[in-house]
Amino acid sequence: xxxxxxxxxILGLFAAEPRVGVLEASRRLGVARGTVQARLDRLQRDGVxxxxxxxxxxxxxxxxxxxxxTLQIEQGSGHTTVAAALARIPEVLEVHTITGAxxxxxxxxxxxxxxxxxxxxxxVTVQGIQRASTVIALAEQIPHRVLPLVEAAxxx
Amino acid sequence: xxxxxxxxxILGLFAAEPRVGVLEASRRLGVARGTVQARLDRLQRDGVxxxxxxxxxxxxxxxxxxxxxTLQIEQGSGHTTVAAALARIPEVLEVHTITGAxxxxxxxxxxxxxxxxxxxxxxVTVQGIQRASTVIALAEQIPHRVLPLVEAAxxx
DNA sequence: ATTTTGCTGGGCAGGTTGTCCAGTATCTTT
DNA sequence: AAAGATACTGGACAACCTGCCCAGCAAAAT
Numbered sequence: 001x002x003x004x005x006x007x008x009x010i011l012g013l014f015a016a017e018p019r020v021g022v023l024e025a026s027r028r029l030g031v032a033r034g035t036v037q038a039r040l041d042r043l044q045r046d047g048v049x050x051x052x053x054x055x056x057x058x059x060x061x062x063x064x065x066x067x068x069x070t071l072q073i074e075q076g077s078g079h080t081t082v083a084a085a086l087a088r089i090p091e092v093l094e095v096h097t098i099t100g101a102x103x104x105x106x107x108x109x110x111x112x113x114x115x116x117x118x119x120x121x122x123x124v125t126v127q128g129i130q131r132a133s134t135v136i137a138l139a140e141q142i143p144h145r146v147l148p149l150v151e152a153a154x155x156x
Numbered sequence: 157x158x159x160x161x162x163x164x165x166i167l168g169l170f171a172a173e174p175r176v177g178v179l180e181a182s183r184r185l186g187v188a189r190g191t192v193q194a195r196l197d198r199l200q201r202d203g204v205x206x207x208x209x210x211x212x213x214x215x216x217x218x219x220x221x222x223x224x225x226t227l228q229i230e231q232g233s234g235h236t237t238v239a240a241a242l243a244r245i246p247e248v249l250e251v252h253t254i255t256g257a258x259x260x261x262x263x264x265x266x267x268x269x270x271x272x273x274x275x276x277x278x279x280v281t282v283q284g285i286q287r288a289s290t291v292i293a294l295a296e297q298i299p300h301r302v303l304p305l306v307e308a309a310x311x312x
Numbered sequence: 313a314t315t316t317t318g319c320t321g322g323g324c325a326g327g328t329t330g331t332c333c334a335g336t337a338t339c340t341t342t
Numbered sequence: 343a344a345a346g347a348t349a350c351t352g353g354a355c356a357a358c359c360t361g362c363c364c365a366g367c368a369a370a371a372t
Contacts, residue, residue: 177359178359179358179360189359189360193360
């Protein structure tokens, strides 16, 4: 599992200033370039770093409404089948199976509250879904972050 | 609003292969380098692209358990104050205020189910939190994705 | 009709990457 | 304890890319 303090500093730097190159990073961190390069290769190889994709703001592309929906599915329907159908709806950004009375949890976005109704209709139309319960996210108090956790992980 | 098909292709390419440079991207997409560069600058300036940070797999750094908690807070306590306290817990990855009977929604991770208890204890200890209800995410049916939405956004 | 905007294709200097290497320190294995 | 493996350093090299500039052109807005 393998993340130490230097890994955390590397990840932190690249998270803060993704544009810096390996060379510049090595200067900032006070280590050799080869070291940074090797660490990055290892982190990627071990799957710690899944990718470097652009973080896209859904609000900026016209989907300012975020909502969380929990779904109950019919006993006969497989979770995977339902999830595959949900995957065809672009406004569904994330789906997990969960414990508890409900079966699936999803994050969905929409252009407006009215548009959210349209998206939910699409969701509940999916074969095998019995009931959907939706709450709207009003404000993002803590945006998705992992760095503090990386920090914590080094201190084992 | 400011994302067209070319933007989507650019973002798609960089999401798939973040390591490609602007020059290589321009070759792949069949447009001039300056165009790709200008588009990227614009996307970043308009806030469509929030950053290029590394996507870190929490499982790979030793936190394989993901859970969603909804919190009720005391009427007197401000959401912001509570959120600030939650921000001090590294295992809390995300917090939103929500509609409905509950007040806050959070995504938390832990080293194990037993460890999740420790994290939840930390959460409910926060001043102003009245009640927490937690479900564990069993499987990630659709990992967080935005690209299909970007696609959809271009078709207005 | 005129201006603005966006794309192209090109050129240039400077910086960066990928890739080696030898030397050294630390940790692990035998 | 000796030998081997592993990780980091500092340095080198050619090839490449970036940031920046420019002129020409076409489409869209005024």
